[in-house]
Amino acid sequence: MKGFAQWLLGRRYRPVILAAAFAPAPLISFASTALMTLETLHRGGRQGFSSALVATGGVLILAWVWGVDPSNFALAGGVTLLAGVGLGVLLRWAGTLALAFQGVVVLCAAGAVFAGVFWPDPGSIITPIVAQGVEWLRSTGAAEGEIQAVSEGWERLFVGFLTLVIFLQLMAPLLLGSWWAALMNPVPQFGPQFRELRLGRFLGIPATLLMAARLILDGPVIQNLFPLVLFAFWFQGIAVVHAWGKVRQWNPAIVAAMYVLLLPPFTGVTILAIASMGLVDNWIDLRAPLRRTD
Numbered sequence: 001m002k003g004f005a006q007w008l009l010g011r012r013y014r015p016v017i018l019a020a021a022f023a024p025a026p027l028i029s030f031a032s033t034a035l036m037t038l039e040t041l042h043r044g045g046r047q048g049f050s051s052a053l054v055a056t057g058g059v060l061i062l063a064w065v066w067g068v069d070p071s072n073f074a075l076a077g078g079v080t081l082l083a084g085v086g087l088g089v090l091l092r093w094a095g096t097l098a099l100a101f102q103g104v105v106v107l108c109a110a111g112a113v114f115a116g117v118f119w120p121d122p123g124s125i126i127t128p129i130v131a132q133g134v135e136w137l138r139s140t141g142a143a144e145g146e147i148q149a150v151s152e153g154w155e156r157l158f159v160g161f162l163t164l165v166i167f168l169q170l171m172a173p174l175l176l177g178s179w180w181a182a183l184m185n186p187v188p189q190f191g192p193q194f195r196e197l198r199l200g201r202f203l204g205i206p207a208t209l210l211m212a213a214r215l216i217l218d219g220p221v222i223q224n225l226f227p228l229v230l231f232a233f234w235f236q237g238i239a240v241v242h243a244w245g246k247v248r249q250w251n252p253a254i255v256a257a258m259y260v261l262l263l264p265p266f267t268g269v270t271i272l273a274i275a276s277m278g279l280v281d282n283w284i285d286l287r288a289p290l291r292r293t294d
Contacts, residue, residue, distance in 0.1 A: 002183040008038065015039050019084070020058030022078035030172040033084035037177025040088025042184070052081040057151035087174050097178055102203055104170050104176050105232045111223040112163040125172050155190075157223060164227040171235065195246060195287075197239035199232055204292065206283040207232065211279065221232050234271055236278030247290040 007016050015035040022031040036055070040048030059077035063070040087100070094100040176193070182190035199207055207229045214226050238258070245255045261270040280286065 036084025
């Protein structure tokens with residue numbers, strides 16, 4: 001993988017071309033964001049921004065070739081590419097992956113609160129999507145009561161779900177881009193920095209209070225922020241497992257099992273367990289014994 005990173009950065013046009021090619025594809029668009037993150041980390045914010053603009057031009061050319069609406073195509077691609085530049089600038093400013101992680105959480109939380117205040121009824125956006133889902137449920141023979149519960153639930157949970165999707169779409173390229181960039185250093189620091197991911201007390205206190213409030217309250221702000229907070233603690237829990245596995249030299253199969261258990265039907269239980277570990281670590285510091293053995 002180090003050879004791939006060196007090849008990418010060997011010519012400036014390489015990450016630009018690949019980023020333009022990946023940006024329109026929903027399932028792999030995060031790779032475009034990661035490429036722009038790598039470009040920004042390596043060459044700086046100004047060069048990263050210009051590369052993102054050139055790549056957006058490439059997205060417009062693809063739209064013309066494929067005969068699709070260039071405005072929507074370029075908007076989606078441009079946001080994807082510029083997000084990578086923003087992540088690169090954030091990581092260069094923060095200096096550590098943990099602080100950049102906290103910055104992404106703050107950004108997404110602010111967006112969720114903003115959406116809850118100025119976009120209290122997203123029904124006009126999700127109505128066509130929900131309608132298609134309702135028709136599919138009817139075709140499967142689902143009861144009307146179940147169909148109504150699902151449709152009403154999506155309207156209430158849409159902002160929270162959207163916030164979570166954006167958070168994951170930012171975290172994936174942040175980790176991938178910073179890993180690629182770290183490979184270019186004489187002593188790669190991605191692993192040690194990833195194993196130190198944490199929300200910290202400043203974010204951990206309100207996040208813990210929100211998790212506790214979710215048990216008894218069900219207001220719109222809590223609904224919008226709960227998925228974000230849950231997965232923020234989930235990332236911290238993953239860092240804890242990797243830290244213990246590294247220092248105690250666990251068999252790699254033990255750490256791999258954590259990811260295997262994310263597959264159905266264990267997905268929900270595994271996420272909650274790992275997120276709970278992250279929450280506890282934020283207060284008890286489960287990684288402290290590992291530092292004493294260094």
